[in-house]
Amino acid sequence: MIIDIHGHYTTAPKALEAWRNRQIAGITSPAQMPKASELSISDDELRESIESNQLRLMRERGLDVTIFSPRASFMAHHIGHFQVSSAWAAICNELCYRVSRLFPDHFVPAAMLPQSPGVDPATSVPELVRCVEEYGNVAINLNPDPSGGHWNSPPLSDRHWYPIYEKMVEYDIPAMIHVSTSCNPCFHTTGAHYLNADTTAFMQCLTSDLFKDFPTLRLVIPHGGGAVPYHWGRFRGLAQEMKKPKLSDHLLNNVFFDTCVYHQPGIDLLARVIPVDNILFASEMIGAVRGLDPETGHYFDDTRRYIEAAQIDAEQRHKIYELNARRVYPRLDVALKAKGR
Amino acid sequence: MIIDIHGHYTTAPKALEAWRNRQIAGITSPAQMPKASELSISDDELRESIESNQLRLMRERGLDVTIFSPRASFMAHHIGHFQVSSAWAAICNELCYRVSRLFPDHFVPAAMLPQSPGVDPATSVPELVRCVEEYGNVAINLNPDPSGGHWNSPPLSDRHWYPIYEKMVEYDIPAMIHVSTSCNPCFHTTGAHYLNADTTAFMQCLTSDLFKDFPTLRLVIPHGGGAVPYHWGRFRGLAQEMKKPKLSDHLLNNVFFDTCVYHQPGIDLLARVIPVDNILFASEMIGAVRGLDPETGHYFDDTRRYIEAAQIDAEQRHKIYELNARRVYPRLDVALKAKGR
Numbered sequence: 273m274i275i276d277i278h279g280h281y282t283t284a285p286k287a288l289e290a291w292r293n294r295q296i297a298g299i300t301s302p303a304q305m306p307k308a309s310e311l312s313i314s315d316d317e318l319r320e321s322i323e324s325n326q327l328r329l330m331r332e333r334g335l336d337v338t339i340f341s342p343r344a345s346f347m348a349h350h351i352g353h354f355q356v357s358s359a360w361a362a363i364c365n366e367l368c369y370r371v372s373r374l375f376p377d378h379f380v381p382a383a384m385l386p387q388s389p390g391v392d393p394a395t396s397v398p399e400l401v402r403c404v405e406e407y408g409n410v411a412i413n414l415n416p417d418p419s420g421g422h423w424n425s426p427p428l429s430d431r432h433w434y435p436i437y438e439k440m441v442e443y444d445i446p447a448m449i450h451v452s453t454s455c456n457p458c459f460h461t462t463g464a465h466y467l468n469a470d471t472t473a474f475m476q477c478l479t480s481d482l483f484k485d486f487p488t489l490r491l492v493i494p495h496g497g498g499a500v501p502y503h504w505g506r507f508r509g510l511a512q513e514m515k516k517p518k519l520s521d522h523l524l525n526n527v528f529f530d531t532c533v534y535h536q537p538g539i540d541l542l543a544r545v546i547p548v549d550n551i552l553f554a555s556e557m558i559g560a561v562r563g564l565d566p567e568t569g570h571y572f573d574d575t576r577r578y579i580e581a582a583q584i585d586a587e588q589r590h591k592i593y594e595l596n597a598r599r600v601y602p603r604l605d606v607a608l609k610a611k612g613r
Numbered sequence: 614m615i616i617d618i619h620g621h622y623t624t625a626p627k628a629l630e631a632w633r634n635r636q637i638a639g640i641t642s643p644a645q646m647p648k649a650s651e652l653s654i655s656d657d658e659l660r661e662s663i664e665s666n667q668l669r670l671m672r673e674r675g676l677d678v679t680i681f682s683p684r685a686s687f688m689a690h691h692i693g694h695f696q697v698s699s700a701w702a703a704i705c706n707e708l709c710y711r712v713s714r715l716f717p718d719h720f721v722p723a724a725m726l727p728q729s730p731g732v733d734p735a736t737s738v739p740e741l742v743r744c745v746e747e748y749g750n751v752a753i754n755l756n757p758d759p760s761g762g763h764w765n766s767p768p769l770s771d772r773h774w775y776p777i778y779e780k781m782v783e784y785d786i787p788a789m790i791h792v793s794t795s796c797n798p799c800f801h802t803t804g805a806h807y808l809n810a811d812t813t814a815f816m817q818c819l820t821s822d823l824f825k826d827f828p829t830l831r832l833v834i835p836h837g838g839g840a841v842p843y844h845w846g847r848f849r850g851l852a853q854e855m856k857k858p859k860l861s862d863h864l865l866n867n868v869f870f871d872t873c874v875y876h877q878p879g880i881d882l883l884a885r886v887i888p889v890d891n892i893l894f895a896s897e898m899i900g901a902v903r904g905l906d907p908e909t910g911h912y913f914d915d916t917r918r919y920i921e922a923a924q925i926d927a928e929q930r931h932k933i934y935e936l937n938a939r940r941v942y943p944r945l946d947v948a949l950k951a952k953g954r
Contacts, residue, residue, distance in 0.1 A: 505876025535846025
């Protein structure tokens with residue numbers, strides 16, 4: 273089985289974006305603020321948006337299951353206040369849940385949180401609870417910078433975030449550390465902000481003792497870990513100078529990397545540097561890079577091809593494709609086993 | 614010949630830091646502000662600080678020449694106002710110049726600029742001119758984020774920066790894009806802020822047409838290009854979606870990467886992905902990562918070992934060690950040739 277742990281609902285029907293635009297307008301003109309009930313998307317529309325896009329590509333590429341969360345760049349936690357994020361997160365999470373019910377063999381939901389700049393992360397816990405308890409979500413996406421590129425929240429190691437971690441540990445669910453749209457003109461969203469956030473989050477973990485407080489907390493760093501595997505020697509050396517334990521002991525029981533790296537040399541480096549138990553298959557399709565690579569004739573984000581070509585053996589590939597995901601996302605494993613998979 | 618294009622004066626005599634601390638105290642207590650003339654460091658002290666550190670390691674590692682600039686993390690452009698940065702840059706640049714005079718066969722100076730948050734970069738031009746005209750500097754370090762991690766300056770593609778570029782083009786000198794200390798608690802200076810800045814700067818170039826305005830402008834992205842080579846497929850794909858030319862045409866006549874990547878797999882990736890004409894040898898020693906790698910028994914920042922072991926031929930190695938540096942830093946080439954080197 274091949275599990276893609278990093279898919280977003282980037283192809284939702286246009287009505288979703290139209291509702292969001294009305295909501296944004298409603299921030300300054302409260303009379304125009306739409307109700308959640310004013311968004312109407314039929315099951316047929318959901319089916320069509322998935323079957324012609326993600327599911328079509330999953331079938332073409334031989335992928336079985338996708339962990340599916342709301343579109344990352346549309347989370348835009350910087351927009352409006354907590355109630356705005358709360359209504360938006362509820363709608364987006366419900367859509368991913370509905371997709372998971374329409375295609376129960378192929379999609380398992382993960383939740384976005386109603387984060388908002390300067391607001392206590394504890395306010396996100398009720399939505400997290402709802403998504404796990406009622407919607408069967410197996411993970412969350414946690415935005416380390418709800419400001420969208422101004423980086424004015426505390427580091428992930430700060431107690432600020434502990435209410436989220438406590439609930440994650442209770443439910444035994446991991447978080448993917450994933451920022452959203454950059455509203456800082458210095459940072460291109462998918463070309464800089466995403467990768468910077470990955471590197472930043474890893475370093476926040478490295479300099480801290482977060483996993484002493486939460487030994488079972490699991491964080492997934494997407495986009496192949498940003499700059500981390502490429503600079504693994506630098507990180508090993510920095511940890512050594514800080515008198516931290518070896519990275520394998522200090523972080524690798526708790527930190528995992530996905531395979532959203534869109535060329536063969538990058539995946540080869542990842543597989544060479546990072547222990548195979550810490551690598552989880554993912555593509556983030558249909559996402560930031562949708563084109564065909566003229567050097568290969570295949571889609572940049574068809575990451576399975578790179579894993580197939582990597583110098584690893586069948587058992588290692590099995591871990592990357594399936595076993596690691598079952599271990600890092602135990603609720604996914606339970607859901608699959610309940611179906612005899 | 615082996616030219617290390619990325620060295621900082623990290624080992625300056627303690628009197629420099631003491632003066633700086635007095636200067637910082639003087640920002641709030643102007644009566645305490647020290648004069649530049651109150652800093653006294655003898656030639657013997659400079660010699661000792663270099664011979665026992667950088668020059669010793671250069672000899673051990675077989676490096677001939679280092680392009681030598683003030684300590685990057687101490688630039689700290691976020692501290693104080695323009696006059697503070699101006700006095701500090703003048704002192705630091707003079708010290709690097711003196712080192713280059715004491716060891717003319719081994720050190721060639723590059724300048725830090727007296728940048729200051731919110732201040733027009735044109736104010737840095739006089740120091741740039743002085744360093745080139747009087748001190749024989751062959752390059753500058755340009756900080757894309759003088760705020761130190763708040764990223765509130767315009768992107769490098771903005772006309773804001775053009776006064777610097779115009780002078781660089783006139784003198785035919787490159788800039789290394791190098792941030793300084795992070796004062797944002799989210800970003801560890803050498804583990805996150807440096808690498809993020811490298812990725813950010815590259816993407817700012819990618820999304821813009823900066824090199825149409827300045828076809829001969831040359832920017833060196835340090836630390837192996839941050840996350841860029843590891844994600845080269847992502848950047849190729851993003852450029853393609855933006856209808857930009859191929860990266861080789863769009864950026865690689867103007868953007869170069871150094872080899873400050875502190876493990877063999879990283880250097881192997883760099884050499885595999887980035888055209889050899891765009892890779893310049895560097896170590897940034899004695900810098901962020903000073904320890905011995907227990908996996909190899911050698912210093913993490915002994916980057917020559919990785920280049921020696923990389924799967925490239927002698928001519929490619931010659932380009933990385935010497936020829937590319939002579940091409941990208943023409944004033945270095947002139948200075949070397951004047952000595953028959």
